[in-house]
Amino acid sequence: LTRYDRMMARRRPKKGQAASKGYREAKKWRAKTYAKIARQRQDTGRKWAKKAVTDHDAIAVEDFRPKFLARSSMARKAADAAIGATKKALVEMGRKHGRDIRLVHPAHTTMDCASCGARTKHALPLSERTYTCTACKVVSPRDKNSARVMLVRAGLNPAGVEGVRPPGALLPEAA
Numbered sequence: 001l002t003r004y005d006r007m008m009a010r011r012r013p014k015k016g017q018a019a020s021k022g023y024r025e026a027k028k029w030r031a032k033t034y035a036k037i038a039r040q041r042q043d044t045g046r047k048w049a050k051k052a053v054t055d056h057d058a059i060a061v062e063d064f065r066p067k068f069l070a071r072s073s074m075a076r077k078a079a080d081a082a083i084g085a086t087k088k089a090l091v092e093m094g095r096k097h098g099r100d101i102r103l104v105h106p107a108h109t110t111m112d113c114a115s116c117g118a119r120t121k122h123a124l125p126l127s128e129r130t131y132t133c134t135a136c137k138v139v140s141p142r143d144k145n146s147a148r149v150m151l152v153r154a155g156l157n158p159a160g161v162e163g164v165r166p167p168g169a170l171l172p173e174a175a
């Protein structure tokens with residue numbers, strides 16, 4: 001994409017001038033590349049969603065809203081688009097298979113304690129993989145804590161999910 005963006009910029013017609021053949025070609029290639037990326041993103045999202053929906057009856061997912069801020073980096077935009085496509089695939093796949101998919105408010109899912117509901121004052125740096133609650137002193141892996149926060153917000157019981165593996169799911173050790 002960046003390459004074709006550059007090609008387009010180089011060949012951009014001056015004001016009031018008709019677009020050159022080179023410009024139109026670069027534009028066509030860019031559109032083709034973009035469509036390919038979107039297709040791959042959707043395919044990956046659907047494959048993942050199929051597995052999640054097959055393995056679970058009820059799923060809580062962050063109601064993620066990509067912002068596509070003008071100043072955000074290309075990498076950030078690409079990541080947002082990928083997360084957005086995956087969430088969409090999950091909702092669609094869940095509906096298709098009659099699963100209970102619940103969207104939860106995405107704010108502070110990494111800052112709240114799943115145990116007592118307290119919120120940390122500052123966001124944890126991404127490198128910090130363990131969540132330690134300042135209020136109730138509970139210690140749990142960061143992602144697990146966030147997952148439990150989402151289940152609680154969705155009105156699902158995290159305790160009911162704990163330790164239960166759906167049939168067919170591979171244990172991490174066995175994978």
Ligand SMILES: [Zn+2]
Binds near residue numbers: 136
């Ligand atoms: Zn706590």
